[in-house]
Amino acid sequence: GESVGLHLPTLSVQEGDNSIINCAYSNSASDYFIWYKQESGKGPQFIIDIRSNMDKRQGQRVTVLLNKTVKHLSLQIAATQPGDSAVYFCAESASGYSTLTFGKGTMLLVSP
């Protein structure tokens, strides 16, 4: 499949481990944050989102943490599986705007 990015930060984990992917955002006015997963040759797929009035949100096997003080977002994946191998992007937007500003992405590699 096509490469979605060269020289991306890479996180390598073993199957069953917990993974933590970090993201720093830049706009203090951003109030909506999303994590996307992109597999080779496919478009980004929504994982989980969080609004700025929350600092934690949980989904199925995933948790997003938001620290507005230091403008930091993280995605935690529990019991990582080989199917989780992909590039993960954080994205931010400010109220009233559909425009998403994406981070550079992190490649997650899960070994069986």
Next chain:
Amino acid sequence: KAGVTQTPRYLIKTRGQQVTLSCSPISGHRSVSWYQQTPGQGLQFLFEYFSETQRNKGNFPGRFSGRQFSNSRSEMNVSTLELGDSALYLCASSRTSGNTGELFFGEGSRLTVL
């Protein structure tokens, strides 16, 4: 329920030519956004259309343009192609404009400019 559909999936053009890419949003979605993805610059916002009106535009030259039809389908056009326009062009749809809901992405149109 069909997802966001983009055509063509792959195309090759030469410098100076122009290209038109098409996007059919999810049924009921009225907002369509376009993004360019390259290894060097990552995902960058091009423009957003809602109810046939351009709502927002990213920092791209005027060679990049788009439109939306009454059925919410959208097209983007790049004229006078340059080598640097080689990229994956992604379309995303949502029910409304503004960051009130999830964006659903298509699989993209991969453009190669020779």
